[in-house]
Amino acid sequence: MPISGYIVIPKKGTVDNLIAQLNQREDVEVGIRNQKGFALVAATIDDREAKAFGKDLEQWETVESATLVYHNFEDTVTQAATSV
């Protein structure tokens, strides 16, 4: 299960709602925030899902930008090895 870290810049005046909305999801965790935005981590099932999550997030109406700054593939590799 890949883990991705994002910097999310919300649209003006939407940060609280956006964070509340994200906190309802089990697969994400909101981290540190400042006046520009906040850090976010997402745990997804596979890389395709990870990519889709990032793309989807960027399209949210309240999101100005979502920049991927960290991505961990290690679990995917481990899982594949285990299944063999």
Added chain:
Amino acid sequence: MQVDRREFIKKAALSAAGAVLIGSMPKSLMGAARGEDGLIWQKAPCRFCGVGCGVMVGVKDGRVVAVQGDLENPVNKGLLCAKGYHTSHILYGEDRLRKPQVRKNGKLTDVSWDEAIETIAKFVKKNDDTFAIYGSGQWTVAEGYTAMKFLKGGCSNNNVDPNARLCMASAVVGMLTTYGVDEPSGCYEDFDLCDTLVLWGNNMAEMHPVLWSRIVDRRAKGEKIEIFDLATRRTRTTQEADHYLEFTPQGDLAIANGICNILIQEGKYDKNWVANHCNFRAGKDGAGSPMTFEQYKEWLETYTPEYVEEVAGISPRELKLLASRFADPSKKILSLWCMGMNQHTRGTWINNLVYNVHFLSGQFGAPGKTAFSLTGQPSACGTCREVGTLAHALPGGRVVANEVHRQQTEDFWKLPKGRINPKPGHHTVAMFEALNKNTLSGVWVQVTNPAQTIPNLNEITDKLKNRFLVVSDVYPTITTDLATVVLPSALWVEKNGIFGNSERRTQQWFKMIEPPGEARDDVWQMLAVAHKLYEMGHPGMINRDGDFLFTFKDENGQEIEIWKWEVFNSPDVNVDRLLYEEYRPFTKMKHKDVAPYDVLVKNRGMLWPVVQDAKGRWRETKRRFVEGEDPFVKEGSGVDFYWGKEKDGKARVWARPYEAPPEIPDKEYPFWLCTGRVLEHWHTGTMTRRVKQLNAGMPNAYVEVNAKDAAEMNISTGNMVKISSRRGSINLPAWINGRGSPQKGLVFVPFFDESKLINEVTLQAYCPLSKEPDYKKCAVKIEKV
């Protein structure tokens, strides 16, 4: 244990994201990502051609150190051509222009920006009605828009025209006269979906190599695609073609009519499509007069296979073979063209005629079925055609001759009523003729090199030196050699920018590095002159509210002093965004709605029209005029040409005749001359000739001679050959059976080499409708020297 480990990784991810966040990202890095290599990677479109490939640009320590194809960009999916892979090198030529210069006592002398700006402003103030701006399809959207507002809105002068006049104007007028609005219906996805490709005088393998790879790679995957190469010379494109149909220059007009004649005579045209979507029109001009289908059918009867063979040189068998594909409704046919059809004394007509072929066969408005004009320059569409940086035009498909359009534009720009001049300015060739005659007193050239590219150069070059010539460029060129003022410009990722490519894709990028020396953005240069004029009391630089023409205010209502370089260049100000958002409402006027700037930031470009769906998501349009894809199409119409001239949702099928070119080979000048580009070089080579790898691949111009002609004249590869026309001559080394091989009686010369100016030989003749010159055919003689 697994949970702990996952939590650990999550904390690591949050820390990494938090560290970057707290590191206070400057605006210019939004959307950027730091790679493991320590480079900051950001998206941009390639600087060169109209394909609009996405590149990822790697920056370290303020310098572009790497470029790679952008896997996320749907245009090129990670692939780049030789020029694209070397894009970053164009930034670092040793002789980049770094200081403004003004000619003093005959010599270009370094001056301050203040002096350069004041010199220009003083001249424009005195000569605002006889000053011109000559721009480019390499202008960003904001650059073109600024030039338009400056001259048309500020100086009541419509003498703005771009070098796109030399490459795309025939396609523009072709579309306007066919379906009432510029730019193609289809998109690059059609390249993946067609099963038959017809190239109308288009050497894609060298001119649009990434799109060419996209097509030929399909064969590697086991897909079948049949390629027809209609051309006057064999090229690298021919090597991949199934059928090479070699035609006599200008014969394309007869070929297109010949196909239509066969389709109708054999009853194999798409009757429903024609009945539902076509009107018929006769005439040589842009308006024409209505005709019936029966009249059109009768008119076409001249174009028998035998007549086509007589004027176009292709056999009846070849013509019928091509027509048989259009007669087969199971086919999905894509026609592509570029300069071969556009640089043509009947460029508009041949554009009309290729649409005729697709309309009669119903090969239009469905995936894989379309007629698609490829663009030469990276923003010929986005800037010249959408912003409308043309002598007769205004942004948003408005024209200066229309009073309502002028008023709309005056309202958008907050101009006093009547500010915009109703008289169209000079198109490119006329502009240089007017400079020659001194009816235009000066010109500001940005992002182009006319002293190398205007046809029949001998007529203009010397006179330009006597005019007030301002040149904004990145390297010395033969145009800067003639200049009164030279302004060093920021290039590509040294500035913010937006380009619009061939398939209606608008792509944005951020400034990533500082320009060298004192080089500055072209937008800023024009804003600075505009403000200097404002300070001097020029009435045109004041809007109807009494404010500066380019007034932008911040969130607190304070004016942003964008004419000051330190403000313009501040990371907190994005002038590109301000200008683009001011321009964007214009695009809604002809259903060319471009996406908001902030949406472009998040995407690898979007195909306009871009509209919001019910959920507020921005949605692009792959195929215009097609129900289910284009949001402006009337329900139930299937295909709706909603800007059709007859206002009935139909396009026009034109009866345009074959017409011989104005100059044809004769006893004295027995050869055709065709000019063009090569894979390694971009236009006049000012950037690519400074890239060692590209220049080594193609260091000098040459003349391709047909092998039989060469044998008859005892010419071998490497022999010097003199090429002469009624206008001038040059000497070039011959290349026989090289990269290209022209038909017997034709020679080909590329135009990138500034030491061998083939445009001293070419003809000053152009399409009377589009005003685009014909660089593809004139009469020359060749002699071994």
